[in-house]
Amino acid sequence: MFVRKEAAMSKIELRSKILKKNKSIAEDIRSELNSNGLWCMNLIGSPGSGKTTLLEKTIPLLSKKGRCGVIEGDVKTDYDMKRIAALNIPTVQIETSGSCHLSSEMIKNVLPDFSLEELDFLVIENVGNLICPVAYDLGEDQRLVVVSITEGDEKPLKYPAAFVSADVLVVTKADLEPYVDASVKKIVDNAKSINRNIAVFVTSAKTGEGIDSLTNYISEVFSAKVE
Amino acid sequence: MFVRKEAAMSKIELRSKILKKNKSIAEDIRSELNSNGLWCMNLIGSPGSGKTTLLEKTIPLLSKKGRCGVIEGDVKTDYDMKRIAALNIPTVQIETSGSCHLSSEMIKNVLPDFSLEELDFLVIENVGNLICPVAYDLGEDQRLVVVSITEGDEKPLKYPAAFVSADVLVVTKADLEPYVDASVKKIVDNAKSINRNIAVFVTSAKTGEGIDSLTNYISEVFSAKVE
Numbered sequence: 055m056f057v058r059k060e061a062a063m064s065k066i067e068l069r070s071k072i073l074k075k076n077k078s079i080a081e082d083i084r085s086e087l088n089s090n091g092l093w094c095m096n097l098i099g100s101p102g103s104g105k106t107t108l109l110e111k112t113i114p115l116l117s118k119k120g121r122c123g124v125i126e127g128d129v130k131t132d133y134d135m136k137r138i139a140a141l142n143i144p145t146v147q148i149e150t151s152g153s154c155h156l157s158s159e160m161i162k163n164v165l166p167d168f169s170l171e172e173l174d175f176l177v178i179e180n181v182g183n184l185i186c187p188v189a190y191d192l193g194e195d196q197r198l199v200v201v202s203i204t205e206g207d208e209k210p211l212k213y214p215a216a217f218v219s220a221d222v223l224v225v226t227k228a229d230l231e232p233y234v235d236a237s238v239k240k241i242v243d244n245a246k247s248i249n250r251n252i253a254v255f256v257t258s259a260k261t262g263e264g265i266d267s268l269t270n271y272i273s274e275v276f277s278a279k280v281e
Numbered sequence: 282m283f284v285r286k287e288a289a290m291s292k293i294e295l296r297s298k299i300l301k302k303n304k305s306i307a308e309d310i311r312s313e314l315n316s317n318g319l320w321c322m323n324l325i326g327s328p329g330s331g332k333t334t335l336l337e338k339t340i341p342l343l344s345k346k347g348r349c350g351v352i353e354g355d356v357k358t359d360y361d362m363k364r365i366a367a368l369n370i371p372t373v374q375i376e377t378s379g380s381c382h383l384s385s386e387m388i389k390n391v392l393p394d395f396s397l398e399e400l401d402f403l404v405i406e407n408v409g410n411l412i413c414p415v416a417y418d419l420g421e422d423q424r425l426v427v428v429s430i431t432e433g434d435e436k437p438l439k440y441p442a443a444f445v446s447a448d449v450l451v452v453t454k455a456d457l458e459p460y461v462d463a464s465v466k467k468i469v470d471n472a473k474s475i476n477r478n479i480a481v482f483v484t485s486a487k488t489g490e491g492i493d494s495l496t497n498y499i500s501e502v503f504s505a506k507v508e
Contacts, residue, residue, distance in 0.1 A: 068295060100328045101411050101440060102432025129412060131439050152442065154381065154412040182440070184328045185356060185381040185410055202429040204454065205329025212358050213328060213409070215379065227431065230460055 056277030058195050058242040072181030076190050079158035083165070083193025090170040093120075093276040094178065097254055098216055100209075104226035106134045107259045108200060109179060113141055119273040120174030125164060127156040127181045134179065146166055155187040175276065183191050184213045196275065198247075202227040208238035209247060216244045222253045225270060293496030297439065298391075301416055306385035310392070310420025317397040320347075320503040323419050325443055329408030331453035333429060334362045334486045336404060339496055340368055346500040347401030354383040354408045361406065373394055382414040383407050387450065393494040396499040402503065411440045426472075434467035437475060444472045449480045451495060460487060 087094050097105045106126075110156035113122050123144040126134040146164045153197030161178065169177070178194065180187040184201075199220035201209050204227055210217040218222065223245045225238055242254050242268060253271065304320030314321050324332045333353075340349050350371040353361040362374035375383060375389045388405065395403070402449035406422065407414040411428075428436050431454055437444040444450065450472045452465055469481050480498065 065295060065299070068292060072292070079500075090302075100409070100432075101436055102327060102429070105292055129441055130441055131435070133439065135433055152412075154410075181411060182327070183381075185408070185411055186413065202329070202431065204429065204457070205327075208358070209328055212355055230431070230457065233457055233460055239291070255307065275349055 057058055073144045073189055076158045080191035080193040083161055084195070085157055086165070087176060087193060087206055088195075090173075092170060092173055092176050093279060094176040094192075094194045094196075095272070096178045096180060096187075096194035096197045097200055098180045098184070098187045098197065098220070098234075099182065100205060102183045103182070103200045103205065105179050105182070105200050105258065106137055108175060108224060108257065109138060110141065111257075111259045111262070111265045112272075114137070114142055115265065115269040116175060116272060117141075117143070119269070120276065121172060121174045123168045123173045125156075125161065125176070125178045125262075126185045129153070129177055129181055139255050142210060147265065148240055152183075153229070154181060154183050155190050156192055157190050158192050161192050166252060167174070172207055175272070184209070184216050188219050195279065196221045196272075198222040198224055200224045200226055201241060203231050203236055203241070205236075207236040207238075207244060208243040210241065214248050217252065218249050220249070220252060220270075223257065224264075225254070225256045227260075228256050228263055229260045287289065298414055300339045303385045305417035306389055307410065307420040308331065310385055310388055311422070313392070314397065314403060314405060314420060315422075317400075319397060319400055319403050320506060321403045321419075321421045321423075322499070323405045323407060323414075323421035323424045324427055325407045325411070325414045325447070326409065327411045327432060330409070330429045330432065332406050332409070332427050333364055333487065335453055335484065336365060336406060338484075338486045338489070338492045339499075340365070340370055340404070342492065342496040343369075343402060344370070344497060346496070347503065348399060348403045349404060350395045350400045352383075352388065352403070352405045353408055354387075356408055357379070361391075371400070377408055381410050381412075382417050383419055384417050385419050388419050390416045393467060402499070411436070411443050415442045415446050422506065424498075425449040425451055427451045427453055428468060430458050430463055430465055431461050432463075434463040434465075434471060437468065437471040441475050444479065445476050447476070447479060449482065449498075451491075452481070452483045454481050454485060454487075455490055456487045
């Protein structure tokens, strides 16, 4: 019993130490980006929630408002990087080789791969995971939680930390609502019940629904910040 | 630099210690369950991949072959437990309060809530996460990885560990294939490319496709084991 307690203590202590160090590096990143006039977003969502597809649709529009760079986080493969790089956007892949989240140190290590002074928006697509990335500040100015209608409408209540910590909720695949037993309204109501200030965008990459509004919102928040 | 190295070392050491302890408890659980004639399954999949719905459809059929008990793992809420308990099946909820996976110790702690001698199948639905639960043996005899067609067909390659460690792949929501840019065949091909021995079941809770086959398979594997 003693050994179990000891292990539990050191796990908590180590996690606290890791998160503290992560936060400190994240603050440095935020300062560096902001001093370069850069606005940073961190996208968190389950595997297959549609984060990359959302970026494929949003970034061409956002590029009309400012210059974008993208960091892609994946456990394995550089598929997502290739999809975004095809938009002629500076893109860097972080392959975590098993790790379940990006850390601020990983971001810090790849920042030299960008010409920061030539960018306005830096978009980070986190590893597909609705739990672990939540605790790791990456130096972002805004956090977006991405959830597809096909995941069901109770997700905000079952994975509350992601929705509480996010500034923006993006519901994806809204075009599939007629075919699934889940309601966009319920996702939004559930998210608002635990984070009433969350901004909400209901989108469909297929029909284009909500993509314009989301892009305008990002651009407006960015303008308000840099002014 | 020295401090960073030290932290990294102790993180790896601690993880190795935790996994070793987890494995040891898991072996004890497997022995205890098997000595009671029990067969145990561990379902791993993303949030919203359809694990609970799959159980709602499978367990009534499986109950004709043997007596079932279910352990539901969730970060928050007991919604899934209530859905399964409505089938009149002994069900226990483990609420992890933030933790991203179930551990064998959590399973050990709830086993006394069941009358093991009255059960044939114990089904564990893990926390919705395609990464972290993979490293944690829960004492199961078979591991099922659950992936919905709506998550896209490249998931086995992007999250390989889950698919490499699983005995069975269950593709869910196959009825939605016509509405998404993903192919069931590609999911299966990708999974087989990294784990050629994985058993595959393509299912739809809506149309009932594959539910019979999956149930028969579980029952046959169980019979082969206890004979």
